[in-house]
Amino acid sequence: MLEKKRTVEEINEKIKKGDVQVLTALEMKKLVESSGVEVAFKEVDVVTTGTFGAMCSSGAVINLGHSDPPIKIQNAWINDVPVCHPGAAVDLYIGATLMSETRPFEYGGGHVIEDLISGKEVELRATAYGTDCYPRTQLRTTITKDDLNQFYLINFRNCYQRYVCATNSRDETIYTYMGKLLPRFGNATFSGAGELNPLMNDPDYETIGIGTRIFLGGTQGYVIGEGTQHDPKNQLGTIMVRGDCKKMNPKFIRGAAFTKYGTTLYVGIGIPIPILNIGLAKKTAVRDEDIKVPIVDYGVPVRDRPKLGVVSYKELRSGTITINGKKVKVSPLSSLKTAVEIAETLKKWIEEGLFYLTAPVERLPGDTEFKPMKQREKAFLVRDIVQKAVTCREDEEIKEVAKKIIEYSVNHVVVVNDKGELTGIVTSWDVTKAVADGKSKLSDIITRKVITARLEEPIEAAARRMVQYQISALPVIDHQRKVLGIVTSEDVTKILGR
Amino acid sequence: MVRVLLRFPEKIVNQPIIAQVLLQHRITLNIIAAHVDFHGGNVLIEVPKEHVEKAVNAFKERGVFVSFPKLIEVDKDRCLNCGACYSLCPVGAISIGEDYSISFDKEKCIGSPCGLCVDACPARVIKLTKELNLSVLSDEERGSN
Numbered sequence A: 001m002l003e004k005k006r007t008v009e010e011i012n013e014k015i016k017k018g019d020v021q022v023l024t025a026l027e028m029k030k031l032v033e034s035s036g037v038e039v040a041f042k043e044v045d046v047v048t049t050g051t052f053g054a055m056c057s058s059g060a061v062i063n064l065g066h067s068d069p070p071i072k073i074q075n076a077w078i079n080d081v082p083v084c085h086p087g088a089a090v091d092l093y094i095g096a097t098l099m100s101e102t103r104p105f106e107y108g109g110g111h112v113i114e115d116l117i118s119g120k121e122v123e124l125r126a127t128a129y130g131t132d133c134y135p136r137t138q139l140r141t142t143i144t145k146d147d148l149n150q151f152y153l154i155n156f157r158n159c160y161q162r163y164v165c166a167t168n169s170r171d172e173t174i175y176t177y178m179g180k181l182l183p184r185f186g187n188a189t190f191s192g193a194g195e196l197n198p199l200m201n202d203p204d205y206e207t208i209g210i211g212t213r214i215f216l217g218g219t220q221g222y223v224i225g226e227g228t229q230h231d232p233k234n235q236l237g238t239i240m241v242r243g244d245c246k247k248m249n250p251k252f253i254r255g256a257a258f259t260k261y262g263t264t265l266y267v268g269i270g271i272p273i274p275i276l277n278i279g280l281a282k283k284t285a286v287r288d289e290d291i292k293v294p295i296v297d298y299g300v301p302v303r304d305r306p307k308l309g310v311v312s313y314k315e316l317r318s319g320t321i322t323i324n325g326k327k328v329k330v331s332p333l334s335s336l337k338t339a340v341e342i343a344e345t346l347k348k349w350i351e352e353g354l355f356y357l358t359a360p361v362e363r364l365p366g367d368t369e370f371k372p373m374k375q376r377e378k379a380f381l382v383r384d385i386v387q388k389a390v391t392c393r394e395d396e397e398i399k400e401v402a403k404k405i406i407e408y409s410v411n412h413v414v415v416v417n418d419k420g421e422l423t424g425i426v427t428s429w430d431v432t433k434a435v436a437d438g439k440s441k442l443s444d445i446i447t448r449k450v451i452t453a454r455l456e457e458p459i460e461a462a463a464r465r466m467v468q469y470q471i472s473a474l475p476v477i478d479h480q481r482k483v484l485g486i487v488t489s490e491d492v493t494k495i496l497g498r
Numbered sequence B: 001m002v003r004v005l006l007r008f009p010e011k012i013v014n015q016p017i018i019a020q021v022l023l024q025h026r027i028t029l030n031i032i033a034a035h036v037d038f039h040g041g042n043v044l045i046e047v048p049k050e051h052v053e054k055a056v057n058a059f060k061e062r063g064v065f066v067s068f069p070k071l072i073e074v075d076k077d078r079c080l081n082c083g084a085c086y087s088l089c090p091v092g093a094i095s096i097g098e099d100y101s102i103s104f105d106k107e108k109c110i111g112s113p114c115g116l117c118v119d120a121c122p123a124r125v126i127k128l129t130k131e132l133n134l135s136v137l138s139d140e141e142r143g144s145n
């Protein structure tokens, strides 16, 4: 028997007639569960998906029109956010992660895009070197979206098929693009819409490619190809999209700020999946429990961060996961509520004949690889420069410690207990000060809250921490807090040359 | 009910001050959170509005530092319902609903002694704001933590 099929043209014909059958991805899962794939395939023409998450590779191209006298813009700022100048005289690209020079980490390119879409007036400043044809060197004006010729969202990478779950093993809170991560696995975060994610519902990209019409930021947009870092073999596909910002709705496109990381843009995307064959009916029934991601330790700032286990989106959605036997609360970072709303809006558009499906002119590649960066220099780890630490016990005399400082000509003595575990640190300055103040008990001058490093950390990360806390050495410890050695700022400087 | 933050300096931390105040002044109060370390102790209490003045004075007389913690205010209209705040709350004041919307239980939230969710919000819609301007405290005492 010939396998039953359905075409995009047939679906569009049904949309025109007003009898198309559309379900959201959530509804499709229920239908397949209750009635089976065969019935679902027979009854359903289109499944709508949705996602609303932070997407750093977002940005918008604007064309300002020419000033009089004309200017060939070299540098430009909108609301103090440097917007880069990618080409000719008055085209600008507003990158979501570019930050305001006066309000860094709070306001950035993503907010500029949102403000413009909301109809707000923004301030534009520009400078140029001046040419015979473009004599102007300075520009200052205000603009709204109506003043722009073109205002298009062009996002290099969107819609990650799935993403990792992040947590933090360090003794301090860290702020990452995966949000705020509390010390010692105090919490975890994840991103992505799971079973509602567009690419997860068409994992072989049978219906998604160049020219696929989509919901983008509250209006209709297009997929213009695979996204950067598209990694189909590992189920980490991405798409590149384009859409007319002038028609977007600020509800589905929002500037955001991640503390100490930077600014970004939340982008709402929904893709309709035409149920062309029974395979697609089955694929769109994918459930959160089938989608698994690794739990990754963002406390170790290297490219291949340590993995601590695997969880499904179902577990992540429950609000609590288990890491090393401990119950840990987990935050979603992308809004499932808005993702559901997007899938429902798209469903309504199709049912009401406001949105027609397109077949891609070229499908997304299924075999490309995501390679790491080619680097000429070797990355040094703390392991490469760690030295033996000079240690002492808490009950030693200050005099003894002073002797050690002189004998080994060091500035730091690490305080350990019987098991060799870190309990504090004493510097030559502390000892000098103790003598001046007439103190004799070592325990009075020990610093208890010690900033530490790990063997597998890049030395840049250790250097950053020394600058941040204004200290000149970090004891290196293992997960049991056993002291393995020490790194000093001199040794770091020798390698990094600064 | 009004939330009041009590700070017990190291030298009085071992005295039964709360019990004394309760008995002597016949005040009712709720202990919401307590934390003691080597610098002393912090206790967050809730007192009925009509007892606030009496309670504050009674604690001040006994050497306790008193202040009104700031409480959180959330601009729900601008909330992304992302849930980034959810996992940071140590007292379970933030929850994710059936329809995946995020809600705050102001009764459970302990406010400025915690404040962990504030800088985790990518939409910057959570703010710590002062509760009431009560006359029993000077501006300095009322200040933030």
Ligand code: SF4
Residues within 6 Å of the ligand: B072, B088, B089, B090, B091, B092, B093, B094, B104, B108, B109, B110, B111, B112, B114, B115, B116, B117, B118
């Ligand atoms: S301030 Fe603290 S207690 Fe209140 S909601 Fe935020 S995290 Fe929870």
Ligand code: SF4
Residues within 6 Å of the ligand: B074, B078, B079, B080, B081, B082, B083, B084, B085, B086, B102, B120, B121, B122, B123, B124, B125, B126
């Ligand atoms: S982090 Fe902010 S925007 Fe996100 S749900 Fe919480 S309050 Fe709303």
